Amino acid sequence: MTKPRVLISDKMDPNAARIFADMGCDVDVITGETPEQLIARIGDYDGLAIRSSTKVTKEILAAATRLKVIGRAGIGVDNVDIPAASAQGVVVMNTPFGNSITTAEHAIALMFAVARQIPEANAQTQAGLWPKNGFMGVEVTGKTLGLIGAGNIGSIVAARALGLRMKVVAFDPFLTPERAVEMGVEKADLDTLLAKADFITLHTPLTSETKNILSRENLAKTKKGVRIVNCARGGLVDEAALKDMLDSGHVAGAALDVFATEPAKESPLFGTPNFICTPHLGASTTEAQVNVALQVAEQMAEFLTTGGVTNALNMPSLSAEEAPKLKPYMALAEKLGSLVGQLAHDNLTKIAIEVEGAAAQLNPKPITGAVLAGLMKVYSQTVNMVNAPFLAKERGLDVREIRHDREGDYHTLIRVTVHTSQGDRSVAGTLFGNAQPRLVELFGIKVEAELDGDMMYIVNEDAPGFIGRIGTLLGENGINIGTFNLGRREAGGEAVLLLSVDNPVEGPVLDTARKLPGVKTVKALAF
The missing domain is CATH 3.30.70.260 (ACT domain)
Incomplete structure (x- = not known):
């Protein structure tokens, strides 16, 4: 059996290559190539491991004819054309937890730096000025931290802040009241947070909803003397408005590790009093760089050798333990999808995927993906579980998942029903010996057959x-x-x-x- 081939195109910890090799992959480390060089090379590889330097464009993906997975050693995937990858059936993974502690610690470090004006005090002291009376900072103890985004990194910052005896108010649409209690924070809407917070830290991705979440209008709602820290993504803060607020004294201090345009060679904020910045150092510790490199190598190798899917951005997760259990069910699901697609593929508007018995106890997303992969082969010979949902959505197909706890005539059953202009068409199948896919019903007629x-x-x-x-x-x-x-x-x-x-x-x-x-x-x- 041919080993999967992986290309590491950005500099990362050398142990990543060793992990790929130990887990059964052939790996090449070739960094610093131009887009044209990568286009010429990428067709030979099943996996591509990157950091932030490699830009995986639509043109590179078009040349990646055998590529199955892209792994980003880090959180941000702004340098990957995810829609194009999904359309081509390429899994895109990141490592959202490998540098979480490092980024959270950097936010806390900047919070202290802006509270005590440490960089400017350091610069003047080294210049021989000894400005002992020129800087008057504030304590963080007893102050209120406003947390915008309470996910993985935000929750770590909250825990550190609570350890510093701060009060924490969190705004996050996905934060449940139960999780807020568990974290020890007060769940609030954005306006309440802006009015209460002495310090504000941001920990949210850049989306259409979060872009300029600290706009000029929202900055005006903050408490006078607030201090702001952003170690998340550039574009969350209106930088021109922040400068004006710093100049007026409404914002007492600000620290940015990220900018709307990077590398930030110029900014209206540069040179502004009480402003601190660092060049996107949130993940820059030795431990984090090792962690994300090893994590991405393990995730990619596991996917290429066992089918396990971890931290994928365009496909349901599927653990290495789940993959063997789900494999026969996915084989059955794909065959049923293929059957109904070949027999009733015209004018499809809806598809229902029902599972019962043993199948109902499993992760339903891979089963749905397998059904759609089988069905969409009518339209594309390069379809797989990644791009099948994309193709289904593109054609306006309404996909529904239904799980029944009951167990009927078979210990497990998967039923696929499509709605066509001629009415509903349904096929059903089971597993013989928990391994062999078998058709048991075809358009309402009992029939037993291998497909x-x-x-x-x-x-x-x-x-x-x-x-x-x-x-x-x-x-x-x-x-x-x-x-x-x-x-x-x-x-x-x-x-x-x-x-x-x-x-x-x-x-x-x-x-x-x-x-x-x-x-x-x-x-x-x-x-």
Whole structure:
């Protein structure tokens, strides 16, 4: 079996390459290449490990014909075209926890620096001025910290602030009251936070909702003498408005580790009294750089060798422990999706994926992804679990997941129902021996069949002699039958025949089969 190939295109801890090798991957470390050089090289690799220097553009992705995963050693993925990666079926991972403590500590360090004006006092002291009476700082003890964003990094900052005997007020739409109690913080809306906070720290990604969350209007709502720290993303603070607020004294001090434009070679804030800045150093500690490099290597290698998905931004997570358990269910789900896609793919508007029995106890997202991957093969031969939801959304398909706790005739069952212009069409399958995918129902007719290789689907009137006629037709054309699976609604009614054949059934044979007495539908299938 060929080993997955991984390219490390940015400088990172050398132990990352060792982890890739130890986990069964071939790895090349080639850094500092131009986009043109990377485009020429990337087609040979299954994985690409990056930091912030490599820009993974649509053009690079177009050349990455065998790429399966991109791993960003760090949190921000602004340098990856995630929509293009998703459309191409490439998993994008980051390492959101590898540098969390480092970034949180930097925010606390800047908070202390801005509270005591440490950088300016240091500069004047080293200049021989000894400005002992020129700086009057404030204590943080007893002050209120306003936390904008209470996720992983924000929660660490909150814990450190509480240890400093500060009060913490948090604004985060996703913070539940129970989690706020657990963290020991007061949950508040943004206006309340702005009015109460003596210090404000930001810990939120840059989105359309958070861009300029500290706008000129919101900065005016803050308490006079507030101090602001941003170690999250540039663009969360209106920098021109912040300068005006510093100049007026409404904001007593500010510290930014990030800017709207980076590298920040110029800014209206540069040279402003009571302003401190650092060049995006939030994750810059030895420990953090080692942690994110090792973490991204482990995540990518696990995905390439076992199918485990961790910290993916465009695909549901799937642990290495879950992957083997889900593998047969995903195989069944993909075959059912493929079957319904081949038989009823016109004018699809809705799809429902129902699981019951043992399947209902598992993570449903990979099963849904597998169904959509099978279904969307009708539209694209390069579809997989990553880009299948993207393709489904692009076509306006309404996807619904339904889980039943009941256990019916089978210990596990997956049912896929699509709504078409002709009505609902449903197929269902189970696992034999917890491993072998098996079709058990087709459009309301009980039928047991393996879905594998080349097959032939026939709907006909249940009448004597038909099986002989179809067998003769295939035999006369040199097509050998592997398995023969029958089902019918009632004696003399509509019957379904699923044949597995040793080689594909071509057009002329299909046309002849359609002309046989009693035949309603004939289609060639491939799995």
